[in-house]
Amino acid sequence: MTTRSLRPALVLLPVLLVGCHKAKPVTAPLKTPTPPTAPVAPPAPPARPAAAAARPASSPLTEDELFRRKSIDELNAEHPLGDAFFAYDQSTLTDTARQALQRDAQWLQRWSQTVIRVDGHCDERGTPEYNMALGTRRANTVKDYLTSLGIRADRIQIRSLGKDAPFCNGDDESCWSQNRRGHFIITAK
Numbered sequence: 001m002t003t004r005s006l007r008p009a010l011v012l013l014p015v016l017l018v019g020c021h022k023a024k025p026v027t028a029p030l031k032t033p034t035p036p037t038a039p040v041a042p043p044a045p046p047a048r049p050a051a052a053a054a055r056p057a058s059s060p061l062t063e064d065e066l067f068r069r070k071s072i073d074e075l076n077a078e079h080p081l082g083d084a085f086f087a088y089d090q091s092t093l094t095d096t097a098r099q100a101l102q103r104d105a106q107w108l109q110r111w112s113q114t115v116i117r118v119d120g121h122c123d124e125r126g127t128p129e130y131n132m133a134l135g136t137r138r139a140n141t142v143k144d145y146l147t148s149l150g151i152r153a154d155r156i157q158i159r160s161l162g163k164d165a166p167f168c169n170g171d172d173e174s175c176w177s178q179n180r181r182g183h184f185i186i187t188a189k
Contacts, residue, residue, distance in 0.1 A: 072186055075189065084142050116185065121138070139158035
């Protein structure tokens with residue numbers, strides 16, 4: 001081969017090389033199937049700032065709100081009213097009993113919607129009939145004194161239990177003195 005016969009080939013060679021040297025065509029990558037996955041839970045909400053999380057404490061309940069929420073049994077269990085104690089075979093009030101009833105009248109004035117019952121109690125000495133009558137006199141004495149202090153009479157019921165419901169079971173003065181009383185039960189509020 002001569003150079004002459006090579007010349008056209010040499011001239012064509014660069015053209016062929018440029019033509020062959022084109023950029024490779026872009027092909028999409030092959031997708032490989034992905035294995036199925038378990039559902040992903042949504043992300044947790046962002047945490048609240050400490051100031052927003054801490055709510056101001058609600059104001060404490062008022063005395064009236066607390067009173068309204070209590071049942072009659074709960075009130076009676078608290079014994080807000082003090083008993084009036086009597087001397088042996090008496091239905092007159094002692095100074096100590098008057099002081100207790102004055103405190104009771106203040107409570108009853110504060111809670112003016114309450115209704116009470118005064119149970120007249122006696123010790124075990126005497127006949128059942130005598131003690132029922134004495135218990136009634138004691139309950140009436142308590143009611144009369146409370147009404148003299150401004151408590152409406154229609155808020156006070158009375159009942160005599162005589163010696164049938166003792167607070168203390170014994171046969172000496174320390175027990176008998178506990179059983180001679182006008183005892184309060186709250187019946188409505």
